[in-house]
Amino acid sequence: YGVATLDDATSIRQAVVDEKPRRAVVLGGGYIGVEMAEMLLERGLAVTVVLADPLPLALLDEDMGERVCAAMTSMGIEVVTCAPVKEVETADGRVRRVVTEAGGYDADIVVLGLGVRPDADLGRDAGLEAGDSGGLVVDERQACLFQDQVWAAGDCTETTHRLTGKRLSIALGTHANRQGRIAGTNIGGGTATFPGVLGTAITKVGDCEIGRTGLSSREIEKAGFTAESTTVESSTRAGYYPGAASIVTKLLHERDTGRLLGAQIVGGPGSAKRIDVFAAALWNQMTVADIAGMDLSYAPPFSPTMDPVTITARKAARA
Amino acid sequence: YGVATLDDATSIRQAVVDEKPRRAVVLGGGYIGVEMAEMLLERGLAVTVVLADPLPLALLDEDMGERVCAAMTSMGIEVVTCAPVKEVETADGRVRRVVTEAGGYDADIVVLGLGVRPDADLGRDAGLEAGDSGGLVVDERQACLFQDQVWAAGDCTETTHRLTGKRLSIALGTHANRQGRIAGTNIGGGTATFPGVLGTAITKVGDCEIGRTGLSSREIEKAGFTAESTTVESSTRAGYYPGAASIVTKLLHERDTGRLLGAQIVGGPGSAKRIDVFAAALWNQMTVADIAGMDLSYAPPFSPTMDPVTITARKAARA
Numbered sequence: 001y002g003v004a005t006l007d008d009a010t011s012i013r014q015a016v017v018d019e020k021p022r023r024a025v026v027l028g029g030g031y032i033g034v035e036m037a038e039m040l041l042e043r044g045l046a047v048t049v050v051l052a053d054p055l056p057l058a059l060l061d062e063d064m065g066e067r068v069c070a071a072m073t074s075m076g077i078e079v080v081t082c083a084p085v086k087e088v089e090t091a092d093g094r095v096r097r098v099v100t101e102a103g104g105y106d107a108d109i110v111v112l113g114l115g116v117r118p119d120a121d122l123g124r125d126a127g128l129e130a131g132d133s134g135g136l137v138v139d140e141r142q143a144c145l146f147q148d149q150v151w152a153a154g155d156c157t158e159t160t161h162r163l164t165g166k167r168l169s170i171a172l173g174t175h176a177n178r179q180g181r182i183a184g185t186n187i188g189g190g191t192a193t194f195p196g197v198l199g200t201a202i203t204k205v206g207d208c209e210i211g212r213t214g215l216s217s218r219e220i221e222k223a224g225f226t227a228e229s230t231t232v233e234s235s236t237r238a239g240y241y242p243g244a245a246s247i248v249t250k251l252l253h254e255r256d257t258g259r260l261l262g263a264q265i266v267g268g269p270g271s272a273k274r275i276d277v278f279a280a281a282l283w284n285q286m287t288v289a290d291i292a293g294m295d296l297s298y299a300p301p302f303s304p305t306m307d308p309v310t311i312t313a314r315k316a317a318r319a
Numbered sequence: 320y321g322v323a324t325l326d327d328a329t330s331i332r333q334a335v336v337d338e339k340p341r342r343a344v345v346l347g348g349g350y351i352g353v354e355m356a357e358m359l360l361e362r363g364l365a366v367t368v369v370l371a372d373p374l375p376l377a378l379l380d381e382d383m384g385e386r387v388c389a390a391m392t393s394m395g396i397e398v399v400t401c402a403p404v405k406e407v408e409t410a411d412g413r414v415r416r417v418v419t420e421a422g423g424y425d426a427d428i429v430v431l432g433l434g435v436r437p438d439a440d441l442g443r444d445a446g447l448e449a450g451d452s453g454g455l456v457v458d459e460r461q462a463c464l465f466q467d468q469v470w471a472a473g474d475c476t477e478t479t480h481r482l483t484g485k486r487l488s489i490a491l492g493t494h495a496n497r498q499g500r501i502a503g504t505n506i507g508g509g510t511a512t513f514p515g516v517l518g519t520a521i522t523k524v525g526d527c528e529i530g531r532t533g534l535s536s537r538e539i540e541k542a543g544f545t546a547e548s549t550t551v552e553s554s555t556r557a558g559y560y561p562g563a564a565s566i567v568t569k570l571l572h573e574r575d576t577g578r579l580l581g582a583q584i585v586g587g588p589g590s591a592k593r594i595d596v597f598a599a600a601l602w603n604q605m606t607v608a609d610i611a612g613m614d615l616s617y618a619p620p621f622s623p624t625m626d627p628v629t630i631t632a633r634k635a636a637r638a
Contacts, residue, residue, distance in 0.1 A: 031618075162614075172617070173617060173624050174614070174615070174616075174617040174624060174625070175614075177624050177625060178612075195612040196614075197614045198614040199614075200614045200615060200616045201616060201618075202616035202617065202618045202621050203618050204618070204620055204621075211616055213614070213616070270589075270592070272616070272621060273589070273592065273593070273616065273621055273622070274592070274595070275616050276593070276595075276596045276615045276616055276626070276628070277595045277596055277599050279613060279614055279615055279616065280596050280599035280600060280603070280613060280615075281599060283603075283609075283613045283614070284599070284602075284603040284605070286603070290602075293497075293514040294598060294599060294602045295481075295493070295494075295515075295516045295517040295518075295519045295532070295598055295602070296493070296519060296595045296598055296599075297493075297519045297520060297521035297530055297532070297591070297592065297594050297595055297598065298491070298492060298493040298521065299350075299520075299521045299522050299523070301523055302521050302523075302591060302592055303592070305492050305493060305496050306493070306496060307595070309595070
């Protein structure tokens with residue numbers, strides 16, 4: 001089973017209900033793979049996630065991905081890493097076993113979460129310009145290049161990263177929604193421009209929430225910045241307040257200027273949406289010292305006296 | 320019972336356990352009054368909150384305060400408004416009844432949440448300058464005026480509001496904590512400055528979460544700004560995701576420039592911490608159109624495709 005459309009999800013649910021599979025193998029550990037693993041586990045299946053990569057959620061730094069991997073394992077999900085798939089064995093028209101370079105895994109159902117590429121054939125066949133990512137190249141008005149009155153938006157396009165200035169493809173509903181409005185406004189005779197993206201994303205697996213924005217360590221290196229890294233473990237609520245959970249916050253900032261370049265969060269309930277505060281900081285090119293000074297909210301049910309955002313920025317500012 | 324120290328809270332808990340009061344009257348509907356009402360209700364008491372004001376949480380606009388009032392009432396808290404207290408009747412050394420201009424309310428325990436004033440007598444007696452609020456006047460290094468090598472921080476001081484430039488007293492743990500660090504750094508020979516405040520605050524009563532930052536409509540009028548108001552009811556999660564709750568977001572922005580002046584949130588679990596995104600926006604003097612363009616996070620367990628922050632800013636940008 002692939003997971004590209006709502007109908008795909010319905011098919012998987014139906015197969016789980018009708019055929020009562022006991023063992024699921026999920027191929028891929030991106031957002032889709034992780035979310036499908038959680039769902040199948042909740043439905044009572046034994047779940048193995050098989051990755052070619054050394055860790056799930058490759059958009060996170062390794063130390064943060066390890067925390068997600070540990071959370072998945074503690075939920076009861078088997079995570080098999082560095083295991084490129086060689087073959088899916090079938091019998092009587094049904095999947096039986098996933099064979100990888102690291103071994104074989106029995107499976108009554110196999111779900112694919114192997115990533116996504118821009119589906120831009122329609123545009124390319126019509127002579128539109130596509131970039132290195134395979135997505136159609138558009139200007140900031142979502143207009144296609146060299147083709148008057150042709151517009152594109154969403155997963156089939158490239159967009160501009162605000163921190164690197166580089167074009168890339170990110171398949172996210174928020175971007176598609178925003179870009180569609182920009183294109184529509186311009187098509188309708190108005191004027192609107194898409195301001196680019198930060199690569200903000202959020203997901204969860206069980207009680208483990210995950211957020212990221214800006215550049216990861218790998219992306220920072222590729223972009224040629226020199227960064228300092230700061231990681232802090234703190235608490236989602238005042239330590240004495242019921243329901244307080246651990247939250248780990250990692251900041252990456254430019255060494256010479258102190259400017260924030262990226263942020264990652266892995267933690268318990270209430271952790272991940274804090275990534276939006278870092279996204280706002282990145283949007284405004286704030287330094288970690290500026291972030292540490294911001295007047296953020298505090299009450300015991302919601303954060304320690306200093307929010308994890310502040311604590312981490314404060315530590316980074318002294319780094 | 321007053322509620323100023325941890326010992327006060329312990330005394331109230333002890334009285335509830337030992338004396339088994341059935342009816343509580345809380346005087347005052349600020350953060351302390353509202354939080355004490357929730358706690359006493361959870362302990363099984365019948366709770367009446369008595370206010371001189373027309374609504375609880377006067378730091379909110381009236382339409383938002385009404386939502387909090389409705390949430391309190393639906394929890395089973397009796398809220399009596401416009402009822403200045405005339406007398407607390409006692410018998411045999413115990414409280415029996417709170418008499419207000421609007422009527423009398425039987426009480427086995429009375430808790431006071433009547434607000435706070437700077438306790439700056441020590442400084443004033445020593446000749447330090449105090450402002451109109453009664454708080455000690457300090458410069459941005461937390462140094463007292465006209466007195467070399469004297470420093471002050473916390474509830475006894477005045478601080479500067481970043482939006483109005485005016486000095487005021489706000490008794491919050493976050494500010495005290497931050498100011499203490501600034502004072503300490505300077506006392507220790509370092510150099511640090513306190514960047515001022517936005518009036519960010521957060522609380523909850525039952526499942527109703529409340530956040531505010533920047534200026535309220537009343538404060539905007541007093542400061543001489545001309546503002547537009549935008550209120551949107553949306554959802555804390557994707558509408559189809561379990562646990563999605565209503566969230567009402569109100570933005571106030573300057574009519575001519577579009578610059579955000581204030582934000583208020585009242586909603587279900589997961590609502591209030593979004594106020595920090597607006598605080599970051601205020602910190603950076605963003606317009607509502609800028610806010611609408613930010614790349615905030617989305618996944619169904621955390622927000623609709625467009626976060627309530629974005630939805631409200633988008634509507635405000637068109638207002």
